[in-house]
Amino acid sequence: KAGVTQTPRYLIKTRGQQVTLSCSPISGHRSVSWYQQTPGQGLQFLFEYFSETQRNKGNFPGRFSGRQFSNSRSEMNVSTLELGDSALYLCASRGLAGGPASTDTQYFGPGTRLTVL
Amino acid sequence: AQSVTQLDSHVSVSEGTPVLLRCNYSSSYSPSLFWYVQHPNKGLQLLLKYTSAATLVKGINGFEAEFKKSETSFHLTKPSAHMSDAAEYFCVVSAHSGGYQKVTFGIGTKLQVIP
Numbered sequence: 001k002a003g004v005t006q007t008p009r010y011l012i013k014t015r016g017q018q019v020t021l022s023c024s025p026i027s028g029h030r031s032v033s034w035y036q037q038t039p040g041q042g043l044q045f046l047f048e049y050f051s052e053t054q055r056n057k058g059n060f061p062g063r064f065s066g067r068q069f070s071n072s073r074s075e076m077n078v079s080t081l082e083l084g085d086s087a088l089y090l091c092a093s094r095g096l097a098g099g100p101a102s103t104d105t106q107y108f109g110p111g112t113r114l115t116v117l
Numbered sequence: 118a119q120s121v122t123q124l125d126s127h128v129s130v131s132e133g134t135p136v137l138l139r140c141n142y143s144s145s146y147s148p149s150l151f152w153y154v155q156h157p158n159k160g161l162q163l164l165l166k167y168t169s170a171a172t173l174v175k176g177i178n179g180f181e182a183e184f185k186k187s188e189t190s191f192h193l194t195k196p197s198a199h200m201s202d203a204a205e206y207f208c209v210v211s212a213h214s215g216g217y218q219k220v221t222f223g224i225g226t227k228l229q230v231i232p
Contacts, residue, residue, distance in 0.1 A: 004160075033220070043207065043222040056217045090160055094218075105151070106220070108160040 002027065004093050004109035012115045018079040021112045025072050025093030031055075032074040033106065034066060037088040046089075049074055078114075086116045119144045121210050123223035131231045136180075136195040138226045140208035143189060150191045151209040152182055155225075161207065167191065178202070203230045 005024045013019050025032050033056075034046040045058040049068035066076045072093075078085055092106040124139040142150065149168045153161040165176025172184045178201075182193045191208060208223040 006160075042224045045220060048217075056219075092161075105163060105166055107163065108153070110160040111158075113158070 004091055004107055006089075006091050006109040006112050008112060009110065010113045010115075012117065013081050014117050015081055015083060017081050018077065019081060019114060021076045021078075021089055021091075021114075023074045023076070023091030023093075023109060025074070025091075026095075026107055029093035029095050029107075030072055031094040031104075032068055032072065033092045033094070034074070034076050035090040035092065036060075037090055037111070038086075043090070046076070081116045083116050086114060088113050119146075119148070119210055119212060119214065119219055119221050121208050121221050121223040123206075123208050123226050125226050126224065127227045127229065129229040129231060130198045132200055133197050136193070136198045136202065136228065138193040138206050138208075138228065140191045140193065140223060141189055142191060142208070142210045144210055144212045146212040146214065148210045148212040150182075150184060151211065152176065152180070152191075152193050153207045153209060154204045155207065156204045164193070164206075198228075198230045200230050200232060203228055 007022045031050045033048040035043050037043045046060055047054055047066050048056040052068045063079045068074045088111045090111045091109045094104040094106050120143045122141045151166050152164040154164050155161050164180050165174045167174045167184045175181045180195045182191055184191050205225045205227050207225050210221045
């Protein structure tokens, strides 16, 4: 079974631009979560999507948004980029056999390294 | 409230010696606990998972962890370190909260293996 895939793997943008990152979950998984990882803040939860609906949201500004498609693929968008948005963005998928509150294991993709200049 | 404390930000061991990475947690619910490993510029790979079936959990690459409810700990161990174990390790707590899964990551422990 193929793992979680993320595209692109690396991105360089300038301040003020916007960016869209893509995540394809493991086949059959219905939940996708996004995380931001930086040296200073560690791993921080952005949001989770389940069946095309945002189910949970972390403490990030509205510039960070996402969506999920009917095939469970997810995209994350960051508008008006700031230098502090430079980070590794990780996507994780879960099977959620037990529903949105299930503690099924999360499987992570390799991440997208975003650099904002 | 839910929290994870990884007691050491850096651990250095010699190749062939035991590894101990410490993790304490706090959760208002019966949590699931995980250890993940991250090699440089890679995503997180699941090492092992505790979900109340057995307190001693065996994972991949010779790692294991013991859940101790009385100590609220979930320390990760390996009898003999290998150079390829050099990476960052994350302890994770997951529990139901308000109808959703709440996932909390520790800050990570960087393991250095000295030849």
